[in-house]
Amino acid sequence: MKINSKEFRVPAGKKVSLKKWPTLVKPVYQSKEQYQKLLREQVEELSSLQRLLYASNQHAVLLILQAMDAAGKDGVIRHVMSGVNPQGFQVFSFNHPSAAELEHDFLWRATQCLPERGRIGIFNRSYYEEVLIVRVHPEILHSQGLPDGLLDEKTVWQGRYRSIIDLEKHLYRNGTRIIKFFLHLSEEEQRKRFLERIDDPNKNWKFSLADLEERKFWKQYMEAYEECLSATSTRNAPWYVVPADDKENARLIISQIILDTFKALKMSYPKPGAERQRELKSIRKQLMK
Numbered sequence: 001m002k003i004n005s006k007e008f009r010v011p012a013g014k015k016v017s018l019k020k021w022p023t024l025v026k027p028v029y030q031s032k033e034q035y036q037k038l039l040r041e042q043v044e045e046l047s048s049l050q051r052l053l054y055a056s057n058q059h060a061v062l063l064i065l066q067a068m069d070a071a072g073k074d075g076v077i078r079h080v081m082s083g084v085n086p087q088g089f090q091v092f093s094f095n096h097p098s099a100a101e102l103e104h105d106f107l108w109r110a111t112q113c114l115p116e117r118g119r120i121g122i123f124n125r126s127y128y129e130e131v132l133i134v135r136v137h138p139e140i141l142h143s144q145g146l147p148d149g150l151l152d153e154k155t156v157w158q159g160r161y162r163s164i165i166d167l168e169k170h171l172y173r174n175g176t177r178i179i180k181f182f183l184h185l186s187e188e189e190q191r192k193r194f195l196e197r198i199d200d201p202n203k204n205w206k207f208s209l210a211d212l213e214e215r216k217f218w219k220q221y222m223e224a225y226e227e228c229l230s231a232t233s234t235r236n237a238p239w240y241v242v243p244a245d246d247k248e249n250a251r252l253i254i255s256q257i258i259l260d261t262f263k264a265l266k267m268s269y270p271k272p273g274a275e276r277q278r279e280l281k282s283i284r285k286q287l288m289k
Helices: 032-056 073-080 127-131 156-173 187-199 201-206 209-215 218-232 247-264 274-288
Strands: 060-067 089-093 120-124 176-184 239-243
Touching: 032 073, 032 247, 060 073, 060 127, 060 247, 073 120, 073 176, 073 247, 127 156, 127 218, 156 176, 156 218, 176 218, 176 247, 187 201, 187 209, 218 239, 239 247
Parallel strands: 060 120, 060 176, 089 120, 176 239
Antiparallel strands: none
């Protein structure tokens, strides 16, 4: 079964209802062995394309991962990027802003971590938290030091969507390709994974009471995600809603979407000019002596 990236892409301008997007689809693999084989093939291809990205040095690629707790973001990074040269990508996670970061606009801290040309950047959560968790917990917004006139909840989110879209348009015009993934997890599957984290001593560190508290806001988070996906999925910086109840299948889907994006760049290794060719011939002669 071939993965069609377009099936998971949110069209620009489309109003999203997450109830209509599945959290589980028919897997593209038939056994654990086949899953490992497919992932290995994808990882090898991605590794090759990452080297080409670095050599051509014209584009940067930014991957954004957003999801509810236990959706598998860390596993995606660990498995999908397992064969890529560690020098070729960087991972950044964004937790609560520091006091220094709160002295700047909400996009400032993320722009400090953008990938340079030739590299892959991964945001494990991102500036989108500012229209997700901050929207679900508006008390955070009121603690960010903004002028009173900018705290109207009827307009603040639309303003932030616009700022995000403007930033992503700017990055696209300067060679950065952005791929945004929402790992769509069901509430029941999250419950099972939380229980697994409690029952397995090796996973106890992954769970806290704060995770359980956030689960109480599931409906509000889904509404915030729907608004966000609807407002900020664009032709050049699309959102992909990835069914996440099957971790292995989600990794294969995400990996294929990344590969498709890389291939669309139509990259090639730089060709040496006449002067460079003469230089290489001279060096070769010296080495042959």
